[in-house]
Amino acid sequence: MKKCDFCAREISYHEMYCSEECNKKANEFYELREKFSKLFAVLNGIFVMAIGICIFAFSFLPIFAVYAIATSLLVLAVLYFFCPFPPEVMIHKYKIKKSIKFCRIISLALLVLSIVTFSCAIIFMR
C-alpha cells in the first residue's frame, strides 16, 4: 500500500499526499531544507568535530573541554530543533512527519545532555 509522503497515512496509488495540508507541509519542509541544508551541514560538521576534539583535549584541558562540549551539545540541540533535516533513508522509510519528530527527540536528548554536562562542570570542576 502506498503511503502519504508527509504523514504516512495510507493513500491510493495515484496520490502523493493524503490531503492538501500534508502537501503544503511537505513543501514547506523541502523549502526549508533547500534554504538551510548547507548551513546545517557546516554547523553540524563543526560542532560534532568540536566534541570529538574536546574529548581528546579532556586529559590536558579538562575544564575548557567540558564547557566546550556542553556548549557544542547545546548548539547542536538548537540546530536539530530548528533544522530537523533527517537523512533521506529515514524520510523514505518513516515519511517526513515522523522523521521530523525523531529529530526533535534527538534535539531534546542533546539539550538534556548539555544541561547535565554544564551541571557536572559547575558542581565538580570548581
Ligand SMILES: [Zn+2]
Ligand atoms: Zn498525509
